[in-house]
Amino acid sequence: MTLTPPPQRPARSAGRELKEKGLFEAARSVFAEEGFKGATTAEIARRAGVPKANLHYYFPTKEALYRAVTEEILSDWLAAASSFDENDDPKQAISTYVAAKMDLARADPLGSRIWASEILRGAPVIKDFLETTLAEWLASREAIMRRWIAAGKIRSLEPRYFFYMIWATTQHYADFEDQIKALNGGAPLSDEQFQKAKAQAIDTILNGVMP
């Protein structure tokens, strides 16, 4: 399900995609701050610098816009998740995956926050994704981890709670960025600080599971 232009005629000029992209990005920032219900189409339009009626030309309803935003986020999540499979060695697989999730949180904090906000309100839009695609992803990686455990390559543990820890820790840097900022003298983590945090997350998690 990819995002379709509102009327299905061929795009006329490059301005179309540009404007759509502007609205899309404005929507991301407003949804991330206010959640679906708290977000207003007027505010989204204002940030995009277009009249509200113009927004409704590109995205017929607030929910259609929200769904478009959401789909991209799920797609990015899956892309980062694939890094877990790039290596057969647990140490490498886990390191790579945690690093990818940390980088995603850093590169796209808004996406992570929209996800969080969607879960907080009961996940009405992504519930199906969670119950099917995400559940399947988790089940198959649990199987991999159980083989590692059986082979004595990692400690014995319940894989899903391990993944929850990874998700929680990495996404915390996006979702709670404002809290981290407040605890960092008002400034967001510098690149050096973030690299240190990433390295430590990998390190602590690895030490936590390697025998």
Add this chain to the structure above:
Amino acid sequence: MTLTPPPQRPARSAGRELKEKGLFEAARSVFAEEGFKGATTAEIARRAGVPKANLHYYFPTKEALYRAVTEEILSDWLAAASSFDENDDPKQAISTYVAAKMDLARADPLGSRIWASEILRGAPVIKDFLETTLAEWLASREAIMRRWIAAGKIRSLEPRYFFYMIWATTQHYADFEDQIKALNGGAPLSDEQFQKAKAQAIDTILNGVMP
């Protein structure tokens, strides 16, 4: 700053505190689901089973109600935080603290979610708490951990990122409960599952930092 009755006259009957408590609890559930902006006083009043005008008698504005809810959450957070200091031994202190945070997430998921939602919108109401009380708590516990590191009792690490991992992991079980539910066949974690998750969180975190 404790919560004051709207007019300051002495309470007449027990019904007053009861009604106030009902509104308070209804407000918690709505704020947790919809965030501050998405929450409506009409919905809060509906869940409390009182007319909206009655809500505004007890809490003059939506923000006053929100602030009252928020204060209690910060207070609970600090209470759980004190468990970190109950023991001089790092292993004991960390175990006890993680257990306390997990128990708090289980006992009061709404509080955790309201906190998360408040951070997501930029923490306008609790920013001062974060920059003062929370920052001081963190600084002094960082000092404790640095002494442990110097004494070789735990691995060398940056204490604050370690606390972020604890906060993230424990609060994940409250904030992302609906996601966990979706990954658990639609059912929330049973008490046994939760105890297992708690034990594993403690275990993995301890292994992650003990030398």
Add this chain to the structure above:
DNA sequence: ACGAGAATTGACCGCTTGGTCAAATCCATC
């Protein structure tokens, strides 16, 4: 240069929002 569809937009609509208010009711005290 003109016709036709694409894109733009101010004005507008019905509904919901947070909050107000005055009238009604309750209830401890005398």
Add this chain to the structure above:
DNA sequence: GATGGATTTGACCAAGCGGTCAATTCTCGT
């Protein structure tokens, strides 16, 4: 049982909401 403040509540209001629409302007193939 009368008094007066505490409490309750339906009705109401101005502002904001998501969404519509008709009139206008733009853009391209001819």
